[in-house]
Amino acid sequence: MRYTTSEENYLKAIFHLGHGQQEAVLTSEIASNLNTTAASVTDMLKKLSEKELVSYERYRGVRVTRKGERAALDVIRRHRLWEVFLTDVLKFGWDEVHHLAEELEHVSSDELISRLDRFLGHPRFDPHGDPIPDKNGKLLAGKVRSLDGVNQGSDWVVSGVLDDATPFLQFLNRKGIRPGIRLNVIHIDPYDQSMLVAVESGREEYLSFDVTQLITVAQA
């Protein structure tokens, strides 16, 4: 393990929380993301800063350095490749793989990941529609447009989700929604932005604004 499991988890969290954002990531955001306390986060930030993986100013927040970003992308690459393995090879549901990948991502062997990548046929996206960084840490532009804010009547293909947690994905499973599925937006309620959509299977489903925000779509 190049870095400890704990260090890797912090780097990943800081990278995700700060990605595509100008402002530094706050201690409290990291604490809530990792389900730990602000005091623990402060301790770790000092250690990561010492190792030049993050640039950190007391009370001012933190961001990953180039070195820290690279480490984070390596972890993300491992995470997403294992997710592909678990769904495509071992036939797990897309709602079951995230927490397993959280463990497997810390197994440290470049050779293992390289061979896994080759065996899987160099997949470019994980089961949730997230792009897989290449071996040099290059990440393709990810999921951009989310289902909230599209026009009534328009057609889309689900490209991914912005939350990998099991309960949310099981909820989508019940509605027949997953990456690759086509959607037609029948109606958007002007009051609460809730949406009625026709799913490929023919079913019609109501989606609250909270949910449409977490579903990403591409042109049909």
Place this chain on the structure above:
Amino acid sequence: MRYTTSEENYLKAIFHLGHGQQEAVLTSEIASNLNTTAASVTDMLKKLSEKELVSYERYRGVRVTRKGERAALDVIRRHRLWEVFLTDVLKFGWDEVHHLAEELEHVSSDELISRLDRFLGHPRFDPHGDPIPDKNGKLLAGKVRSLDGVNQGSDWVVSGVLDDATPFLQFLNRKGIRPGIRLNVIHIDPYDQSMLVAVESGREEYLSFDVTQLITVAQA
């Protein structure tokens, strides 16, 4: 993880060292097996004893309880299934997989192991000829006869090795020896028990007593 990585490693070591032996396992044996100090071993034995995974008497040595044996066999099952995956699916050499399996064996998910086992076709032996415990912790009788002590002139099939370490396996690779290969014992030196064998490929190789002790064979 049902138990910590460290606890699992101790249980596995105690199980292996005590297996098929009447006497209890000594603190110093465990320390040398796990490359740690006797003091650390004593600390851990107290913890494992507290959890009823081993029966331990100060100064008298230790053995796994039924519960500890079951835990050890679960770890061994995971270890050997991952070794099969790494060689058969990812095409690692049999000399490269042991240390990777040492990490993967601690990933805790019965469902993962059950699916891996199914995907691999329920293999009964690992790449080193060791039997894979089933999901109930039942272990088939393992490798029994080793190459030292066989008769001059006799024919054998290599069934496995008693040491999974990379340098030893690379040594055997250089001589074309691996499980499944046929051997004919051409000559045994009466002084040092060193052996000249004909390998399937046609080559003749000298094997010292230290080496023949670590190679197991079955009837040709």
Place this chain on the structure above:
DNA sequence: TTTGTAATTTAGGCAAGTCTAATTTATATT
């Protein structure tokens, strides 16, 4: 039966990672 010695255990400490409670600081609001 005493004694020497090697193995083992205990004592005391250290690092990583976490926590709660107390304190400090940035900053928004009078």
Place this chain on the structure above:
DNA sequence: AATATAAATTAGACTTGCCTAAATTACAAA
């Protein structure tokens, strides 16, 4: 400009797993 307050940091502790050095103990040899 003073002050309130929410966020962040520090202080102090705990657990796990490990270590070195100093006792202890089993047991073999005298």
